[in-house]
Amino acid sequence: MIKSIFWKLVLLILPLVLIADLAVLLGSYLITYNATMNKCREDVREAALIAADDFETADVSIKKDLQDRTERFDSLCNIMGMAYIYAEIPDPDKGCKTYLAIGYGKGALESAKEAISTGYVSDVLYEEEIRTFTNDEVTFCRDDTEYGDTIVCYVPVKKNNSSDNSGAEKETFCIVGAEMSVSDAVNTVRTRFSYIMFIIIVTSVLIVFIIAFILKRKIQKPVTLISKKMVGFIHERGNEFVPLQIKGQDEFAKMADSFNSMAYEIDRYIKDISKLNREKAMQETELNIAREIQNGFLEPKSFHAESADIHSCMLPARDVGGDLYDYRILSDGSICVIIADVSGKGVSAALFMANAITLLRQYAESGLSPSRIMVEYNDHLAKHNPNMMFITTFIGIYHPETGELVYSNAGHNPPYLLSDRLIEIESSFEAAAGIFEDEQYTERRIKIKPGDTLFLYTDGVPEAKSTDDSLYGNDRLRDTLSRNLHRPGEVILSSVLESVKEFSENAEQSDDITILTMTIPEIREYSLKLEAKTENIRIINDKLLSLDMEEESILTLRLIAEEMFVNICSYAYKNGDGTAEVRISQNGKKVRLVFIDSGMPFDPTKDILDIEDYDPDINIGGLGRFLTFEIADEYSYQYKDGKNILTVIKDFSS
Amino acid sequence: MNIVKNIDADTCTLSIEGDIDTTSSALLDKAVEECLPQCSRIVLDMKDVKYISSAGLRSIIKTRKLVGSDNLVLRNLRNNIMEIIKMTGFARSLNIE
Missing domain, CATH: 3.30.450.20 (PAS domain)
Incomplete structure (x- = not known):
């Protein structure tokens, strides 16, 4: 395989020249021969x-x-x-x-x-x-x-x-x-002709080589130059493009011109594209910041209060979204929960959302009822809404003392109540907020029992799409919720998210998904009246083991109960028999243990052991009290009506 | 509570199963006393112990006092038990594997 253009030229020209040489020589030989004869x-x-x-x-x-x-x-x-x-x-x-x-x-x-x-x-x-x-x-x-x-x-x-x-x-x-x-x-x-032939052939070969060399220079040089330039165009990007210069007006000069203009075009395109990319990256950075700012508007994902347990999440479809949720304990102890969805997506929706959440908080804090909040908020939005955006909004205020949820719904998906069965919160279909001023909103009420969960969501949930474009739908949502009645709010929330994720597989999320659950804690109370004998610890243990709590938490509660009950047996009744009452009350993850006995007055919270000086043979009961009060979140003792009353509180939610 | 005793030269390994609480800690004390004449070193394997109260801790500290802190080893402690031992500050002076 001959690669070089030089050798190709030599092999092409040489046979032709040699044939011509031989013809000339033969002719001359014949003429000379005849003349000699x-x-x-x-x-x-x-x-x-x-x-x-x-x-x-x-x-x-x-x-x-x-x-x-x-x-x-x-x-x-x-x-x-x-x-x-x-x-x-x-x-x-x-x-x-x-x-x-x-x-x-x-x-x-x-x-x-x-x-x-x-x-x-x-x-x-x-x-x-x-x-x-x-x-x-x-x-x-x-x-x-x-x-x-x-x-x-x-x-x-x-x-x-x-x-x-x-x-x-x-x-x-x-x-x-x-x-x-x-x-x-x-x-x-003949002799003379052999000399002549030798000279002519050698000269011809030399001439062929010279011609090939010249042609090679004429062809190979510009070709090599152009190919180097082409390679360099990719590898030496970043340097300014130096145009290819080939003198003359032959095909190579034309080729160089074409190459130069092509290179300039490509250069220009690349510059345009890089500029676009930079702008896009900048936009994305700004959107990321916007998303962070938007997330910053929202309350934390979880919140635990005595009267309600709240879990929430907001997953924007892309960049910034137009969904919002909010919750707060109002000055009268009631709890306000809000969910809303701005029409549209992206920056405009996010800006509108920012305004809406500020207004909602402001009106909610001012102590208005849900329908009043809605009216004020709607008026304010409608007055400053040149783009006629709207926002579906649900506002609910839960009053723990009556167990009632008062709510107003401006065109939002009716929330669900997970009670003994799944209940769709009845709503009058009223206009979404932000469009017309002086819109009136009604107010409804519903009872929520301890253990029930209120489930608020935006339409991103039922409208989540699968890979074949079908919708998750309300039926699937209801099924999932029905399977999770009586479960903690965070379990309900994660079950719905998982179900949606499983349904949509790898399909791109088409709308913001926002969920808020409010679970009313169920307070479980038990009272055990026992003879103050250490073997009765077993009875307390059995009761604690029946609590719906994590195993680790129950082990901790067992430790507190054992130490305090043994304490009563060994100190309060050290001179005789007696009875003791142990009250257990569970509110979600918070447990209160109360120990009551009629023995000698003894404040176990006093004179707690200095652990550095612990001696197992001297401080027989001290270690148990030390551990109990180390573990407890709160504890108090009082002696009242001839009874020692010790209260220990442990909250496992933190 | 069950205790399985396993004596190897001067080391006695006590594999405990169950809770070490006020009612059962005496059994642990007794088991330790029983192997002391033969053994100078005691290993408590607590793989199957889920719960320990102050009475159980007291037994462990008593054992440490008897054999010396170098000759008592606690093995396979569960996290919650380790937490309690840490809370008391005894973790520093116990050999925990």
Whole structure:
């Protein structure tokens, strides 16, 4: 796999150039070869003519003369560069020839010198020799025999008849042949051509490489530059983009221009997007702050009072929401609970909610009845509501002394009362607050027993969506609530949230979900009248174990009860038998234990042991009192009507 | 309350099951006394003790007084019991594992 553009170019150009070289060389070779051959023919012809001229005067009958001729032929050979010059008489009839004289020159083979001399008869006779002898033609032929590869020219020799010089036709009596070695000439041509070929091919290859190198520079340099720039565009972001500069007007320059304009566009887009992202992040930060501020408006999630146990939650769908809840103990000891839902979501709803919650608190604190609060609050909202937003609101005030909830409902989902059965709080459907001034609101009442729970919620609960867009609905809500009658408010609240969560799975929460539960504590009271004997602790234990409380709490109550009961047995009645009464009263997680005996007056809250000085053999009862009052949240002692009365209170809700 | 005694050389392990309160603490005292002649070291395994009152604490402190604080080990205490022991300040002078 050839990766570099340079080698690709070389491989592409080189064969083409070499083919062209070979064609040129072949052509030149052929032309030179032919020219050389022609020159040879000229030379042999000239030599033959000179020799023939000379031989005309020879007298073949004189041996000495033939010897002279032979010598002259030798020198002629050397002068003219011939291999052989000879005179012969061909005999066409016999197909042979007889040598009269023969001279040797350069290129003559030793074998020929030895074999051929005057009078030698050769049985090789060419057609050209016959034609020269019979027709007086000058002929040429190629003579490639054991005596070398030669070009031959045959010239006729006329008898020089001195006696008859009148111009009568002379008779051809022999022919002269001059032979020149071809192989030498051909070898010279070939040798020269190999040099030329070598030089041309080497030059061509060099030129190809040079061309490829130049092209490579022309192509590869800008391509490398562009590709580096493209890579750098991503990796060196953050630096200002330096445009790609390629001179000229070729395709690469155009490509660089296109790249530059594309890079500028991308750069601009990226800047736009980063700006948008920054703005979005800033907005989100502000919304987060807004959400925190909004959550700050709300009361804590849980609240425990003697007369009510309140749990609440608000889960905004996105960012800030328009739901609100509120609860407070009013100056007369009644408890005000409020839930409301602003139309719409987001910042506008949150701002409206902030105003609404402030007004509601203000009017609730002023001691008005729910319907009066609603009227004042509605008037105030409606006066300053250019956007015509509205807020459905439920206000309830629970009076512990009568066990009555007085409420007013401005278009809000009717709350539920979890009593012996599930009761929907009857509501007259009145306009949501914030739209019309002078709207009148009615007031209703409902009894709430200890142990009952009032369940307030916003429509985010029944309108929670599942992944297939179906709604949680009131039926599911009622089912969940019905299954949780007589349970603590926090359990009811978490059961509903869990049920909604299970229903909606991973679907995005579409609306704010707000819930408030108010549970009226059920006070359970028990009285045990017992003989003051330590084994009766068992009876107290059994009663404590029957309380609906956590095991750890019961163990703590057992400790207090045992220590105080043993105390009565060992001190109050140390001189005799007697009875003691233990009263247990449970109000939710708060338990009051009262110990009454008619024994010797003894204040167990006094002279509590200094634990540093504890000795198990001396301070036999001290450790129990120490532990009891360490654990207790409140304790008091009085001696009244001949009775020791000790009250210990432990609140497990904290 | 049940106590299972397990003597290994000079160490006596008492595995207690049940509540250690006013009525049962005497049993613990007795069990400790019984192994004292043989053993100098006492381990109280309280894995199955859910409840302890001041009488039970008093038994533990009495035992500590008898064998010395280095030779009494309390093992597997439940959280609520640990809380009570901490409240008294005895935790500092007891070997609790």
